[in-house]
Amino acid sequence: MTQCKQVFIAFWALWIVSLSAMAEPIYDWQSPYDEMIELSAKSPTEVLNRLLQNEPSETHDNLAIAQYHSSLSMVYYLLSFPNESLQHAQTALTFIDPKAQPWLFHMTKLNEAQAYDISGKPRNGLVGSNAALVWAELNNNTNLLVSALYVRGIILNSLVDYQGALNDLQRAYDLAPKSTVMSSGDVAGMLALVYEYRGEDSLSIPFFEEAAQYHQQNENILELSIALYGLGRANKNVGNRELGRSQLEQSKEFAEQVGDEQGVAYALKELAGISLSEKDFVGAKFKLQRVFGIFEKSQNVYMLLDTNLSLLKVALAEHNPTNARQYLLAAKTFIDPENMPMQNVALEEMHAKVLALEGKYQEAFNKLDATVAWKQQLLNQQSTQQLHSLRSKYEIDLKERENRLLEQQNKLQQISLNDVETKNLQLLLLFGATLIICGLLVVLVYRTIQNRSKLEQLANIDSLTGLANRRNAFELLQKQIELANRHHFPLSVAIIDIDLFKKINDTFGHAGGDKVLKSFGKLCQNTFRQTDVIGRIGGEEFIIALPHTSLLDAEKTLKSLSLNVKKLIDSIDLEGLRLSISTGLTQYTPGEQLESVMVQCDQALYQAKRGGRDKVVIFDEQDPSLLQLEL
Template sequence: MLIFSGVANVFAAQAVVYSFSDEYQSLTSRLTTEPQRVLTELTNSAPQRDASNAVKAEYYAILSDTYYALTYPQKAIESAQKGLSFITEESEPWLYHNLKLIEATAIEMAGAPIDALLAVNKAVAWAQDNHNEETYILALYVRGLLFTSLNEYSGAAENFLEAYSLSTQYTGKISKANIAGMIGVMYENRGDYKLAIPYYAEAVAHARKNNEPLNLSIVLFGLGSANFRAGNIDLGETQLIESADIARSLDDSQGVGYALKQLAKISIKKQDYALAEKRLKRAAEIFADSENRPIDFQISKSLFEVALATGELDKAERHRDRAKEFLNPTTMPSDTIEIEQLEAELAAAQGDLAVAYAHMQQALTLSSEYHATRNSEQLHRLRAIYRVRASEQENKILEHQNRLQRFALNAQEQRNVYLWAFLGILLLVCCLLAVMVYRVKAQSKALTKLAITDDLTGLYNRRHIIEQLERQVNAANRYKYDLCVAIIDLDFFKKINDSYGHAVGDRVLIEFSNICSKNLRQSDIIGRIGGEEFLVILPHTNLQDGYNALDGLRHKISMVSNVIDIKDLSISASIGLTFTTDGRESMQLMADADTALYQAKTLGRDQVVIHPQSTPVNS
């Protein structure tokens, strides 16, 4: 019993634990310098069978933290759950909630943050009720981590910044520097790379000053990635190389692997394909025994891309087959779409244009299905977050109700002294309830808007615009008025993303939506139905007027490049237009518009084409 030999006696002297032992604190501090050695010591020194349940729970808590530090999420979850099996919330409330927070961080790393939200929320409430500031800060930190994974950045910022302001520690998980590093992660995930850099830099400076090599390796990885994505490619590469070197010195093979995978992206960006291939193969060797299928897929896919770029088609086929071994289309829909697109490139390079076309068609179909599913998943996620926030509000109400009950008991003895205070608190509770009713209604209204709106462009999402199309077509057929339907597709949009980055692509989509909003009538309806595809409905509009309106819009779209101000960036749009005739249904009109769009692209793009069944119009 090398590590926990003296802990049993410490816990035996007290009924309930309210802090970790000195042995635990010592091991936690060593995690930043020698995590692999701590893991070896722990696995060789499990508590004896006659040790107290609190000792066993604490042992598995530090074991879980160690696995988490070494990036083994599943083992971290199993260790935390093993620790929780020895205690209950009633027997060891402080230890129970801290173990649940440790489990939550591992669950987030495993990719299921929403499963941990309610447990973290309970820990926040317990820490507030018991005035336990350290647990409260840790719970805020973990909840910010979960919200970041769920892309709920306002909630993440709220929790991280409160934790940052309360923390007075200079080492450990809830130190100011560590929380600053997580704020950097939040901004990086949101795409605000320049905002992430100063927070990462603060964490890096702290780790250097306090000689915390593991933390230094982790935050250098974040800083290097943020600089690379912000356009500081050479600086980002230098920082990622240092991160890999530090991880290598700590025997943190997973850290080395992640750094090499990111460095390979830089090599691809620099078109140094030989170095990219070398880095990817080394990363593949590191992750070979980790059973991390998403990482194995990403590496094989990147090798596939490198082989395509260098024209080594036989090698590209091998890497494609390898990537597909790790691909789960059900849980990795966006990756499935990327593979279809790469297979199209491979077939085109091999001269088989029919197969290339088939793969691109499949990619488009999968993309459409994915965006529809994604909207539904986002709504589900928002509902879950809403339940968590509603639970927070309920806890606040209960807290005020408990105070009110205690006050009522005291008022029985000192009625005259506390009468006005009682009325004041009652009024405060009523005001809080009124405020909360208002907030619940506001949140409900916001959720309704989110359910029908595309979060990037602010236009209607696919589900809602198709519902609008069906309503408008039914009304047009019933009341016999003109209706035009069109599909707009931004030309060569994937090339814009590949050449200038997804941030520029997002700006193009946002500026496009602004132009549409300014130049279409209030009665016209537009929504996003795919990555760069938009459906437009023009009620009470004949074919000639519809053509003129859309052709004018097409000319204005070309001015988006002037707003974005990037040299050599050219933006155009192809538009397929159709018109209600013979009582056709909404899906037929949408299919006709799509056919006309295909013709516009075939004829050279940057034009409006009318479906053949519609009346001809002179352009």
């Protein structure tokens, strides 16, 4: 009897565990986390305290624990605590099965991406935000799509891809009215920030005003404080000093009201800038030293760098070379040149000013001169003038042709009023006018096709390598996946990464790196078939899809490509150049989603890198070293 009872209890426990494992996937936050997240915009400190006081115990299921840590990550992000935000996002991910809870997994990856951004490592958040965007598109999840566009826009803004950031944020702004988690007012503040980063403060002001008005109406005190901070800063930069000072003071007061110490520091830093412009050096230093103490507690790398630069400006204004050198060295400890390119340029310019203050004029000139080409290259990447110019030229040409047609029609009407004796002449003129109109229409059609072709090329082709760009490559890959499902043919997919490409850039400059990318792109075009998908999806990262190709044949082709890559150094005039590639290869399995294929390629590529680079590694889900990698 006792044995039967034990068997029954064991069976009952197993049944409960099975039910838990088979839990339905969620597509929104469950109670109480939905209420807390909604309240966090108004009272983040209160929400943080409530969460910390109600940590779920080990008896709670993984779903509740994951939502708890993911919510904490969001609140810490709002309060500008990067390390805590990142830690809780990554803890949440350990409790989530991506296949069982895809929405929660991707939502938490977005929280992780935001935390990476304010930790000074925005590039680390790109993979997660891209995967969330793809999943949201494929599953028609508008709420997650808007959030993914918003987060990726933030990351691209930090990576100085302002056009990419504007594209994502403008799309999020347009979709926001269909979303229940984010409004146009929420997105407006970040759109304004992109224009501010581009140095277009006057364009940022209307968006900051829209964000401030929205948050004031909804009593979102924390978000209102942030919007007023941006608005005050923009007004200060365009010369409205007193208006800017007033808005920054309001931002500081609202931040103090909700216990946002980081928000207080942001506002104080800008007010210190106003004090500096008024030559109140003592007041500026007092504010900045308080600011530094606040940011040091949260380890906000971006703002620790910015605060040291502000203290450096005060020292330069006071003509104090000792303090200037001290703050310069302190600032350099927080700079990450790869993830903070524009900040690095600004720091080098400040370094030149310190050298000049120390009387080292030749060194100062050399330092300043070296930054000019670098800065110009970064600025060129931000330019959108080519596309706008092409579109404007097309519209002007169309208007001119319409005016010519109207002019010819007026002439024909005038001719029709002439005397009967001129009918023969009218017929001749009509025939001539018809020929002209036909000619104009032919030119119009030709120019329309030509301009459309140029626009399509700009939208689909990577200008440096001539390969498909990221968006186009993923669209082509999705089509091949659909064809493989329908016709049951093998499809091999690989991600290729040029080894040590950052070292190539550092050694031979960006011009040298561009030569390598161009040569590699040309080699790929000569190696693969027209039916294959070849695209550049990152700085030195490429995707290859080989339809009707087995893993063995794909491996042979990619190994041959690796050998030919090494031979490229003969055609690239860069002395001392070493060149190799690492490849992660997988075979598409019918029924898999695109993001699953990409994860497999990424894992195999990671294994190739970890195994010493210059390898082709095939994904094997039975390989323990691959299974331990994060999805």
